[in-house]
Amino acid sequence: MSEFTQFLIIGLVTGVLYALIALGIIFIYRGSNIVNFGHGGFAALGAFAFVSVYDKGSRPYALALLAACVLTAAIAGVAQQIAIRQVVDRDPIDGAVITLGLLTILTFSIGIVWGATPRQMPQAFGSEGMTIGDLVVSYHQVMAVVIGVALFTAVGFFLQATRMGRAFRAISEKRQVAQLMGIPTPAYDLGVWMLGGAIAALAGILVAPTTGLTTTALTFIMVKALAAAMIGQLVSIPRTIVGALAIGVAESMAIWKLPDVTGIREILAFAVITGALLLAPRERVLA
């Protein structure tokens, strides 16, 4: 197998991971108009909670995964009820600033609960993997890709084709009108954040073996995810996936061809965001 194919596969897998993180950001943005900068924090919370429940394999992987998602969803729900709910009628920027506060609280709470010592993030199926030519793709990564694809489809279908999904979109577009149409907005607001939290946790658990289990790493990957999400203007799931895959592949190729340029991956992300913002039609650029 050619070197090119290998780096392409690595890039695509990385891209799916970025897309997984981006999906939660888009979901919350579409449901509440708020850019959730705390997303990386929720992802980290999910991953750390997973490690504790999994407890080096003493409990089943699926159980730990479920428990971590439920816990993160609950905490996201509490955050929504205490903080986000207070600013639903205000400028979405207020909401975004609140999520910055959430990120700070989550990051340092995780520091207090789980300590500063770096931990190993367990993978499903241990360290085994598929061999494609000279390249080993771990079964965990294969699973991440499969779950990712399933999740993109499910969320896309939910938002686009179900009654509840339409209600989500109606609320984020014209809250008062949605209310007048009889949509129970408070329940939906809570639902958006709880589901968003669960998606974040799932993404965190799937991504952390690759990025490393630290809050910094998961905050950092959020930047890439945001870059991908900006390509879809924080709304379009297909375009975000394309963007995420493109970023992943571009990074992988850059590492292959330009190994000496420090920070080539970050420069690429900045370039992608800049490009996405500059090429977007003016009226579509976020406030």
Place this chain on the structure above:
Amino acid sequence: MNRTDEAESSERTSVGEAHRAPTQVNPLWRLFVARQAMRGGVLASRGQAMLATERRRRQGLQRRWEGATPTQRRVLTAVAVVAASVYPFIVDSVWTYVALLAIVGSVIGLSFIVLIGWSGLVSFAQATLMGIGAYTAFHFDRAGWPFPIAILGSGLVVAAAAAIMGIPGLRLRGLSLGILTLAFAGVGDGAVFANRWFTGGVQAGAVLKPASLFGIDLVTNRSFYYASWAVLLLLLIALRNIQRRSSGRTFLAVKSSEAGAIATGLNPSGVKIEAFVLSGFLAGVAGALFAYSLRSLAAYSFAVPVSLNLAVVSVVGGVNNLIGALLAGFVYAFAPALVTDWGISGDWVWIGTGASLILLVIVNPTGLGGLAARWLNLPDRPEPIGPVRSARSAPPRARLLEHTRSDLSGRGLLLSVDALSQSFGGVSALRDVSLEVQRGSITTLIGPNGAGKSTLFRVVTGQIKPDHGRVAFAGNDITTVASHKRAQRALSWTYQSNQLFGELTVAENLMVALHRHRPWDILTDAVGLPASTRRERSLRQEADELLELSQLGAFRDRRVSDLPFGAQRRVDVTRAVALRPSLLLLDEPATGMNPEETADFGEYLRRLHDDRDVTLLFIEHDMELVMSLSDYVYVLDFGQLIAEGTAAQVRANPRVIDVYLGKG
């Protein structure tokens, strides 16, 4: 419940109260009872007495603290200055170091104030900028440059970096800009601070010599503390100067309304770049101070999460008031130090900071600085320069009334629109429209909804470039000239909806228009050069003259957003007049006015035209206003001119009657 019942119930409650100690009853409940009694019409006098007592009590509560008096403020300032001066002599070196960090935090807070508070921009890369400043200071130090040069140099280098960061974000505000700057912070982490040459190599590390000033090495924390304080004080004075002068107004103008800024001849992109540059300079200075305080740098001090944390602390401190920066600095350095000193993990401080950020956003978005300002009875912005009250009593000088910038000696063609066509996605809004405006005339453009009037307005003011045709003004082709440049060239306009600078006062709105902003204004303003002060005084005087002309004197120092609608309209037109236009273009100025206001407004337009020799072109619905004012009328329907002529001619034109009244 009928009246007797109600009266009885309130009677019973009152009796019940009398048995308990009446003074301990919840005041709200007392008020409620009193109201009930009043509504019942029984025991009214008693109820009223209770209400009066309640009112007195409430007033008493309010009177307890109405904010500090000027004397109290002076005493507080003096105490603060003395405390800050003797501080390093009462505490040990470690706590002096904490104070040094607080100064660094304050300067970072200032950089956020310029961006968020003044300009409505966001940056999540201030730690990155600060880091670039810190390492630049290290390179200056290694090259043997003295400390003041290193600080200035770091400021300038980071100002350039901030401009690079800001340029792609010029058309963005708010969240998109936040995401863009976050990506820039990522570049800092991955590329800039991972560059071994820049960070001094892995083995050597970035280690600085002690700062030296006039040949004296500031080895101890104590000596460097005073140097840092001096820097912070200088920055505070400079920013205060800017706030009080035209460049400060310019920032707020662009923040309040970009469209309004363009209409007054400002280039919003340029002003935003200035904000980025100034903010970057401050972050660079903060970085250099940080470098000389630590004297040993590590890249993780400037990582992406730190940028986010700095944003959090600065917003907690408050970005509307310079005091906010000092409080942000205090929280940034002292809160973790104090808490750690008590044996609690510093993580808790950050959790507390995050929680207070959320609380403040919900309860009081102005932050701690806003609370302090209220407590100290300080305005959000310092008092502006110049004779704030005196000018009103002085008779207006006739200078402004006598001449305008336009050369109106001759009559002739002022504006000509030639064969203009414009379509939007296949729908044509204007088809081959040509019209002319003669100098000194009052020309009107009328037409039913959707006729293309507003499209024409947008083409003439330069908001859209036409598909075909050209626009000439005072003999020059301006078809491709940028909108704000047209405003500088004596073509002035008001939008259909007010685009006033809501955060500025009426006088300040006019002052923005009266002054042609130059990028270097910010330097002369910061230093407070006498020329800048003189300019402020004369601008204020000119604004006063315009206020006299427009009979807006009573609103002079009121925030525009607090004014009634009719007055806002008048400010809008007066602001356009302040640009000394030869042509004033008004897009449906009388919309939303009642007949009385409209008549009054027509009077005002007539006076502007007669006294100041302004040529008027306006788009209007109100036929009475059109017919009473216009010398010449153009009628537009479905993107085409269907009639033109004097008011009387147009009124008699059968096609116009068809369009307006429907075919009989």
